[in-house]
Amino acid sequence: MRQEYIITAYTENHIGLLNRVTIIFTRRKVNIESLTVSESAIAGISKFTIVINEEKEKVVNIVKQIEKLIDVLKAFYHTNEEMIFQEIALYKVTTQALMDSDQIEKMIRSHNARILEITKEYTVIEKTGHKEETQALFEGLNQFGVLQFIRSGRIAITRSPVERLSEFLRERDALFTKMEAKAK
Amino acid sequence: MTTKNEKIKNSPKEPVEMSGSEAMIRSLVAEGVDTIFGYPGGAIMPIYDALYDFGHHVKHVLVRHEQGAVHAAQGYARVSGKVGVCFATSGPGATNLITGIADAMIDSTPIICITGQVTSGLLGTDAFQESDVIGISMPITKWNYQITSAEEIPEAIAKAFYIASTGRPGPVLLDITKDAQFGKLQFAYEKCTKIRSYVPEFPTDKKHLKKAADLINEAKKPYLIYGQGILLSGAEKELLSFIEKTGMPAASTLLGISALQSDHPLNMGMLGMHGNYAPNIKTNECDVLIAVGMRFDDRVTGNINTYAKQAKVIHIEIDPAEIDKNIKTDVAIVGDAKHTLRLLTTLVEEKKHTAWVNEFLQSRQKEHDKVIVNDLTPTKPGLTMGEVVRLSTDLTDNKAVIVTDVGQNQMAAARYARFDQSRLWVTSGGLGTMGFGLPAAMGAKFGAPEKEVILFVGDGGIQMTIQELGTISQENLPVKIVILNNDFLGMVRQWQELFFEKRYSFTEITSPDFVKLASAYGIPGASVSDRKELETAMKEMINAKGPYLLEVKIEQEDNIFPMVPAGGTVSRCLLGADEL
Numbered sequence: 001m002r003q004e005y006i007i008t009a010y011t012e013n014h015i016g017l018l019n020r021v022t023i024i025f026t027r028r029k030v031n032i033e034s035l036t037v038s039e040s041a042i043a044g045i046s047k048f049t050i051v052i053n054e055e056k057e058k059v060v061n062i063v064k065q066i067e068k069l070i071d072v073l074k075a076f077y078h079t080n081e082e083m084i085f086q087e088i089a090l091y092k093v094t095t096q097a098l099m100d101s102d103q104i105e106k107m108i109r110s111h112n113a114r115i116l117e118i119t120k121e122y123t124v125i126e127k128t129g130h131k132e133e134t135q136a137l138f139e140g141l142n143q144f145g146v147l148q149f150i151r152s153g154r155i156a157i158t159r160s161p162v163e164r165l166s167e168f169l170r171e172r173d174a175l176f177t178k179m180e181a182k183a184k
Numbered sequence: 185m186t187t188k189n190e191k192i193k194n195s196p197k198e199p200v201e202m203s204g205s206e207a208m209i210r211s212l213v214a215e216g217v218d219t220i221f222g223y224p225g226g227a228i229m230p231i232y233d234a235l236y237d238f239g240h241h242v243k244h245v246l247v248r249h250e251q252g253a254v255h256a257a258q259g260y261a262r263v264s265g266k267v268g269v270c271f272a273t274s275g276p277g278a279t280n281l282i283t284g285i286a287d288a289m290i291d292s293t294p295i296i297c298i299t300g301q302v303t304s305g306l307l308g309t310d311a312f313q314e315s316d317v318i319g320i321s322m323p324i325t326k327w328n329y330q331i332t333s334a335e336e337i338p339e340a341i342a343k344a345f346y347i348a349s350t351g352r353p354g355p356v357l358l359d360i361t362k363d364a365q366f367g368k369l370q371f372a373y374e375k376c377t378k379i380r381s382y383v384p385e386f387p388t389d390k391k392h393l394k395k396a397a398d399l400i401n402e403a404k405k406p407y408l409i410y411g412q413g414i415l416l417s418g419a420e421k422e423l424l425s426f427i428e429k430t431g432m433p434a435a436s437t438l439l440g441i442s443a444l445q446s447d448h449p450l451n452m453g454m455l456g457m458h459g460n461y462a463p464n465i466k467t468n469e470c471d472v473l474i475a476v477g478m479r480f481d482d483r484v485t486g487n488i489n490t491y492a493k494q495a496k497v498i499h500i501e502i503d504p505a506e507i508d509k510n511i512k513t514d515v516a517i518v519g520d521a522k523h524t525l526r527l528l529t530t531l532v533e534e535k536k537h538t539a540w541v542n543e544f545l546q547s548r549q550k551e552h553d554k555v556i557v558n559d560l561t562p563t564k565p566g567l568t569m570g571e572v573v574r575l576s577t578d579l580t581d582n583k584a585v586i587v588t589d590v591g592q593n594q595m596a597a598a599r600y601a602r603f604d605q606s607r608l609w610v611t612s613g614g615l616g617t618m619g620f621g622l623p624a625a626m627g628a629k630f631g632a633p634e635k636e637v638i639l640f641v642g643d644g645g646i647q648m649t650i651q652e653l654g655t656i657s658q659e660n661l662p663v664k665i666v667i668l669n670n671d672f673l674g675m676v677r678q679w680q681e682l683f684f685e686k687r688y689s690f691t692e693i694t695s696p697d698f699v700k701l702a703s704a705y706g707i708p709g710a711s712v713s714d715r716k717e718l719e720t721a722m723k724e725m726i727n728a729k730g731p732y733l734l735e736v737k738i739e740q741e742d743n744i745f746p747m748v749p750a751g752g753t754v755s756r757c758l759l760g761a762d763e764l
Binding site: 011012015016019020023027060061064065067068070071072073172175176178179180 | 322323326330347382503505508
């Protein structure tokens with residue numbers, strides 16, 4: 001059954017790695033719905049958050065292929081239910097539309113959005129949430145004309161209490177120590 | 185007076201200032217490189233200039249095309265077990281390596297390709313002979329890296345060797361800009377032993393090992409299939425002890441050939457599309473299938489939905505990404521074949537499965553009567569590929585390195601060559617690269633100079649990389665070339681005959697006079713088409729001190745059988761066209 005999966009990967013921060021990761025998807029003709037890469041809590045280690053719509057079997061295969069890359073420390077996959085995730089969206093509307101009625105103001109309140117900047121010509125609104133939520137606000141605002149709209153890729157953290165990376169790095173250190181001891 | 189050459193044996197303890205190019209060559213020497221296949225050009229000239237001083241340590245072989253260099257590096261690696269190294273310049277030099285890199289990737293061959301690149305300031309400007317070889321080779325390398333300053337060279341080379349040769353081996357490409365070659369650095373060399381994001385081999389899971397042993401001990405019809413993993417991990421002895429203790433029959437993938445002696449009583453032959461009859465059909469009759477160091481390629485499995493469904497499948501494999509990729513396993517043991525088999529052998533009971541082994545032998549007899557007898561002792565006048573191949577290994581006591589190209593020549597060689605030792609078999613498996621044979625044979629001879637190297641190649645494949653006759657001639661390299669000439673692209677013609685109503689669309693191919701051509705290169709040769717002349721001609725070829733080309737004109741429209749048609753089931757392995 002195809003469903004949304006969130007793939008997360010911890011990698012060295014090396015040039016070209018983004019390319020190496022994404023061609024794994026391209027080769028299998030899997031579309032990436034959303035992709036975010038940024039530095040993790042540990043300096044020098046990047047975190048990829050990739051959303052795809054696929055069957056589990058294929059997701060497992062892709063995660064193994066990602067993990068096989070030399071510069072990848074560890075990769076995981078999760079269903080949406082297993083993670084807390086957010087996206088951020090920015091909307092630009094005319095300030096005139098904001099002044100003409102109280103509709104936009106009400107929408108901002110009811111969607112828990114906020115205003116980032118107001119100029120004479122335009123107003124920029126920010127909303128974080130799931131895609132359906134940022135989309136709902138877009139559709140609401142668009143009744144008054146949205147000049148510009150942008151939505152970020154997804155960011156996500158697991159529901160487990162520990163950061164899996166630190167746990168993983170500890171395990172790997174232990175593995176290397178064991179291997180070195182064995183080699184001697 | 186000590187020369188430069190004498191001083192370079194050991195890498196300096198204290199850093200010494202030198203150019204990037206010299207550091208590159210010294211790093212290779214420190215890694216034990218003795219042979220480099222390459223072709224110079226603008227962007228790699230500083231490295232070639234440095235190489236000029238290192239003639240006593242490193243043999244450079246000037247190929248005639250970069251594809252020849254990379255296949256030669258593969259052939260070298262496959263027979264020697266060492267990392268094969270090749271050099272090419274930027275742009276077209278680098279792109280000409282691509283086929284061989286893809287071949288090495290899919291066949292897990294450790295090679296390092298070093299390509300020159302335009303000066304770093306020119307990167308991305310469409311400079312003369314600039315190509316994005318890092319981008320191009322990304323999906324077909326285990327690792328690649330662009331070096332843009334001299335200081336990076338020793339570490340990058342050390343990493344390249346570590347990555348190429350450990351775990352599941354594979355190709356590494358290093359792209360080095362011209363300014364990095366000219367630049368200076370303080371050189372000291374240290375081998376790489378650890379990369380925190382890369383675990384070449386995971387420790388064996390003892391629980392899984394025990395589960396596997398239990399399954400094997402309870403099995404009535406256990407069957408072991410093995411691949412190149414045996415050769416890559418040096419597990420030939422462990423494989424032997426394991427099958428002898430458990431008394432189970434074993435069969436090889438195309439790339440696993442020569443890991444087990446051909447005439448071992450438990451060696452049942454080869455799996456796959458044109459493999460032997462018994463190994464294929466017994467896959468669907470065994471109760472426990474133990475797969476070691478192989479990846480369930482579609483040419484081995486046929487239709488995966490009808491593959492070994494009745495059996496418990498145990499998969500021993502170093503690459504975790506191969507587990508459950510094609511065939512779902514009941515027990516998976518991630519680890520190298522040598523360690524894992526050694527551990528597993530201690531846990532299994534000594535057994536004899538005489539009745540089960542006899543079933544294999546009966547099936548073998550069936551194949552013998554219907555196929556092998558016609559291939560090896562034909563009654564029709566036309567020569568068969570099988571009889572030519574078998575004669576060559578008979579005359580060399582099964583001790584020759586057999587290299588093949590791709591197609592019918594390859595399948596005939598895989599089926600009929602006999603091997604007494606391991607690492608005697610070099611072929612392009614996963615990628616099926618026509619044109620692989622001649623340059624790979626060249627590399628194999630450099631990798632195992634003490635062994636006889638015999639190439640089997642078709643009239644199609646030889647013409648893809650025939651320019652390497654020039655290299656063989658210049659090196660006076662004793663490679664024995666057997667062209668199995670049927671004036672067709674034989675394997676495609678076979679498929680056209682069987683599956684495309686004999687519509688021979690563009691498979692008839694003409695050839696030059698191969699003997700004359702060889703002669704133009706100063707290589708002696710002969711052409712035979714008569715069975716009576718074959719043995720004498722073959723002996724003359726084997727006895728030749730230098731290179732030799734023997735063209736054998738064989739039956740034009742012979743087919744390779746048995747055959748599991750693409751997507752078919754392994755239990756329906758056809759012994760002839762009449763069974764289609």
